[in-house]
Amino acid sequence: MFALNKSPFIRYLLQRWSGRSNLGLQGMMSLIAESTTVLLSSWKSRIEKEGGVAEIKIDEGMRSFSGDVISRACFGSNYSKGAEIFLRLRALQEAMSKKSLSIGIPGMRYMPTKKNREAWALEKDVRNLILEIVKERKETAHEKDLLQMVLESAENSNLGQDAMDQFIVDNCKNIYLAGYETAAVSATWCLMLLAANKEWQDRVRAEVLEVCGSAGCIPDADMLRKMKLLNMVIHESLRLYPPVAVVSREAFKEMKFGDITVPKGLNVWTMVLTLHTDPEVWGPDAYRFNPDRFAKGITGACKLPHLYMPFGVGPRVCLGQNLAIAELKILIALVLSQFSFSLSPNYIHSPALRLVIEPERGVELLIKML
Numbered sequence: 001m002f003a004l005n006k007s008p009f010i011r012y013l014l015q016r017w018s019g020r021s022n023l024g025l026q027g028m029m030s031l032i033a034e035s036t037t038v039l040l041s042s043w044k045s046r047i048e049k050e051g052g053v054a055e056i057k058i059d060e061g062m063r064s065f066s067g068d069v070i071s072r073a074c075f076g077s078n079y080s081k082g083a084e085i086f087l088r089l090r091a092l093q094e095a096m097s098k099k100s101l102s103i104g105i106p107g108m109r110y111m112p113t114k115k116n117r118e119a120w121a122l123e124k125d126v127r128n129l130i131l132e133i134v135k136e137r138k139e140t141a142h143e144k145d146l147l148q149m150v151l152e153s154a155e156n157s158n159l160g161q162d163a164m165d166q167f168i169v170d171n172c173k174n175i176y177l178a179g180y181e182t183a184a185v186s187a188t189w190c191l192m193l194l195a196a197n198k199e200w201q202d203r204v205r206a207e208v209l210e211v212c213g214s215a216g217c218i219p220d221a222d223m224l225r226k227m228k229l230l231n232m233v234i235h236e237s238l239r240l241y242p243p244v245a246v247v248s249r250e251a252f253k254e255m256k257f258g259d260i261t262v263p264k265g266l267n268v269w270t271m272v273l274t275l276h277t278d279p280e281v282w283g284p285d286a287y288r289f290n291p292d293r294f295a296k297g298i299t300g301a302c303k304l305p306h307l308y309m310p311f312g313v314g315p316r317v318c319l320g321q322n323l324a325i326a327e328l329k330i331l332i333a334l335v336l337s338q339f340s341f342s343l344s345p346n347y348i349h350s351p352a353l354r355l356v357i358e359p360e361r362g363v364e365l366l367i368k369m370l
């Protein structure tokens with residue numbers, strides 16, 4: 001996520017792509033629904049096999065889902081093709097979050113330590129896999145997706161072959177990293193909260209069935225807009241478990257904030273989770289799951305609305321936020337309309353700050369068909 005701040009090209013690409021994509025909003029929604037259906041069919045078979053109730057650790061399923069969406073939306077390929085890349089990017093992310101403990105020691109990232117070697121090997125694998133997809137792409141029909149745009153920009157540049165490959169790999173990696181774990185972990189936390197809060201699960205399910213008509217009906221854009229309770233639950237979930245815990249900015253010049261002087265070149269970290277749970281901003285129940293606080297929107301929920309920032313803030317705000325919210329709404333609506341679920345007695349609450357805030361020991365749910 002931090003690397004993305006140095007990548008205005010991605011912003012340009014996503015803006016260009018959203019204007020030019022032949023997917024359109026409805027196409028994007030069917031694509032998300034297809035990925036959801038794949039996931040939920042696997043849940044159904046588990047439930048049938050296990051006699052009506054299945055204990056499912058949902059984390060991997062959420063990753064497959066979000067990987068499938070981002071891969072098909074942005075790269076035109078499906079999850080099975082990107083699966084190996086995802087696995088390595090996840091391992092790379094873990095290796096990097098461990099490595100980040102040693103930031104601050106000059107030159108440390110160039111030392112051939114065990115962790116660094118592990119990360120370098122993964123980087124190499126990811127690079128080779130992406131370049132394999134690029135090679136296949138060059139031999140087959142062109143699609144108007146993000147990968148195609150990256151390729152066109154690389155070809156129109158004056159870069160040599162090595163620099164061109166690096167350009168393609170960096171941009172593909174950035175999009176995967178930005179949109180994959182964040183959306184997956186948001187869906188996981190949201191389902192955990194609905195499992196732990198049965199009353200809200202029932203309320204949102206009733207809304208989904210009322211707006212969408214029947215179980216398993218794929219919501220259209222209008223239906224998504226009408227599901228207010230669902231929206232409130234997603235806001236509250238992103239407030240309590242913002243996947244990106246820190247938003248960073250570099251001071252380009254010396255700045256003064258009251259008595260504090262920020263020197264040029266300093267990185268300022270905004271702790272999103274701290275802002276999202278400050279009782280001064282959210283009231284005495286700041287740590288409680290209470291989606292009702294969003295009944296009148298973000299401005300009604302907190303004293304200073306700009307302090308709610310799950311997608312960051314300002315000109316570098318998340319470019320994938322509409323895609324991410326659509327993913328969450330469609331997934332949760334389809335889950336609620338077909339299943340009921342509660343926390344498994346084996347669930348251990350273990351939020352851990354890696355590159356995203358994730359449940360270290362996973363989320364196990366007891367799931368049955370309605």
Ligand code: HEM
Pocket residue numbers: 001004005006007008010011014175178179180182183186242243244247248309310311312313314315316317318319320321323324325
């Ligand atoms: C719930 C899911 C997501 C969350 C919580 C999230 C959060 C964020 C945050 C906090 C930032 C940094 C913003 C800042 O510095 O002010 C960011 C940047 C970004 N996100 Fe997301 N994101 C999510 C999903 C996605 C998806 C699905 C994509 C799609 C490809 C995406 C693409 C990007 C890009 C390209 C940037 C960099 C923008 C720039 O620096 O110009 N994100 N995201």
